[in-house]
Amino acid sequence: MERFGENFGKKIMKEMMKLTMAVLILSVLGTGLVFASSSSMKGHDMEKSNKIGDLIHESAVKGYMLSYYFMDLRNQKSDGHDMASPDKSHDMDKSHDMASKEMDKPHHLMVYIMDKNNKVVLKGKVGFMIKNAEGKSQKAMGMFMSEGFGTTANMKEKGVYTITTKAILGDEKLMDKFDYEIK
Numbered sequence: 001m002e003r004f005g006e007n008f009g010k011k012i013m014k015e016m017m018k019l020t021m022a023v024l025i026l027s028v029l030g031t032g033l034v035f036a037s038s039s040s041m042k043g044h045d046m047e048k049s050n051k052i053g054d055l056i057h058e059s060a061v062k063g064y065m066l067s068y069y070f071m072d073l074r075n076q077k078s079d080g081h082d083m084a085s086p087d088k089s090h091d092m093d094k095s096h097d098m099a100s101k102e103m104d105k106p107h108h109l110m111v112y113i114m115d116k117n118n119k120v121v122l123k124g125k126v127g128f129m130i131k132n133a134e135g136k137s138q139k140a141m142g143m144f145m146s147e148g149f150g151t152t153a154n155m156k157e158k159g160v161y162t163i164t165t166k167a168i169l170g171d172e173k174l175m176d177k178f179d180y181e182i183k
Helices: 002-041 089-101
Strands: 054-061 064-072 107-114 125-131 137-141 143-145 148-153 159-169 172-182
Touching: 054 172, 064 159, 064 172, 107 125, 107 159, 125 148, 137 148
Parallel strands: none
Antiparallel strands: 054 064, 064 107, 107 148, 125 137, 125 159, 143 148, 159 172
C-alpha cells in the first residue's frame, strides 16, 4: 500500500512540474511577443509622435522616408487665458492673434526623415526652396526641432507652390520635390 501512495505522489509531482513549466514557457513567450511587437512598430508609428502641423506629403528617396507637415500660424488661437478675466490678459491674446495674422512668414513647414533602417534622422542640414505659381522663390534653411527640420515661409497667396527640399545627411545627399496647393 505504501508503494501505491509513493507512485501516486510522484505522478502528481510530475504533472505539477509539467503544468508549471508550461505556464512559465507561455509567460516568457507572451512577454517576448509584446516587447517584439512594440519595438518593431516604434519606427512605423509616425502618427502617435509629436509632429507639428498636418501631413501634406510623403516621399521615399534613396531608401529614406520624408514626411512633410504644414501649419498655417494665422489659424492658431491663443489658449490658456480666460477671456473674461479681469487681469486684461485677453488683450495680450488679441494682440498676439493680430500679430500672427500679419506675420511676414506665417506658415510653418516641417520635414521628418527616417533612414533606411526606420530610425529617425536627428542630424543633418536641410534646405527648402518654395516657389509660387509666378515663379517667385523663397529659400530657407531648416532648423532641427521636434525630431524634424522646420522653417517658416510666406504662402499667403492662393495657388500651387512647388517645394524643393535638399537634405545632406553625412555623406548622403537627398533631393525631393512636390507641389502643394493653398486654397
